[in-house]
Amino acid sequence: MYRAVITIRLKRGVLNPEGRTILRALNFLGYKEVKDVDTFKCIELLVEGDDKDKIRERVEEMCRRLLANPVIHDYYIEVEKIDQ
Amino acid sequence: MYRAVITIRLKRGVLNPEGRTILRALNFLGYKEVKDVDTFKCIELLVEGDDKDKIRERVEEMCRRLLANPVIHDYYIEVEKIDQ
Numbered sequence: 657m658y659r660a661v662i663t664i665r666l667k668r669g670v671l672n673p674e675g676r677t678i679l680r681a682l683n684f685l686g687y688k689e690v691k692d693v694d695t696f697k698c699i700e701l702l703v704e705g706d707d708k709d710k711i712r713e714r715v716e717e718m719c720r721r722l723l724a725n726p727v728i729h730d731y732y733i734e735v736e737k738i739d740q
Numbered sequence: 741m742y743r744a745v746i747t748i749r750l751k752r753g754v755l756n757p758e759g760r761t762i763l764r765a766l767n768f769l770g771y772k773e774v775k776d777v778d779t780f781k782c783i784e785l786l787v788e789g790d791d792k793d794k795i796r797e798r799v800e801e802m803c804r805r806l807l808a809n810p811v812i813h814d815y816y817i818e819v820e821k822i823d824q
Contacts, residue, residue: 657775663782678783678807687802689795691741692786698747699762702776711773718771723762 658703659738660715664724664731665696699723702738711735742787743822744799748808748815749780783807786822795819 666672672694679693701718705711712735724731750756756778763777785802789795796819808815 675783681806682785682802685802685806687798689788689798690785690802691788694784696782696784698780698782699759700778700780701766701774704773704775714771714773718766718769718774722765722769 657738658705658708658711659736660701660703660711661734662699662701662715662719662723662731663696663734664699664719664729665694666728667730670728708735708737741822742789742792742795742819744785744787744795744817744819746783746785746799746803746807746815746817747780748783748803748813749778750812751814754812787819792819792821 675693675695678695679690682690682693701715703711703715712733715733715735719731719733720726759777759779762779763774766774766777785799787795787799796817799817799819803815803817804810
């Protein structure tokens with residue numbers, strides 16, 4: 657079994673309204689030391705298989721086909737073996 | 741300047757409908773080797789200050805007051821110095 661973690665974040669230059677809202681809220685609550693906020697999302701997959709490279713390739717394909725939007729997202733994938 | 745990354749995920753036992761939906765969609769697309777999917781969220785703060793412990797304490801407070809819901813979320817915080 658492998659765990660694959662996909663980190664998906666907006667490309668540089670794409671506005672992140674959620675981050676902007678959190679920044680405003682934190683400043684409003686008195687946390688003036690916070691200068692910028694960004695948010696991103698992680699998807700963790702539990703994948704059956706033996707071949708790490710093959711799994712990475714398949715996960716890459718899942719990202720392209722379903723999980724990420726290449727127009728606005730950058731993503732990277734970490735794959736690690738886990739004991740079950 | 742410090743970068744604080746807060747990872748917020750649902751507590752064990754709390755249903756994650758987004759993960760469930762992604763799992764179903766991936767299986768449907770032919771990725772039968774995917775056995776489970778979980779999703780979580782990260783918030784990255786750029787924080788002004790010199791004292792790492794103090795910053796961690798403040799970020800902890802932000803989580804309690806605004807960013808996480810202690811009823812359903814677990815979270816952890818990483819703080820690292822960055823050059824600017």
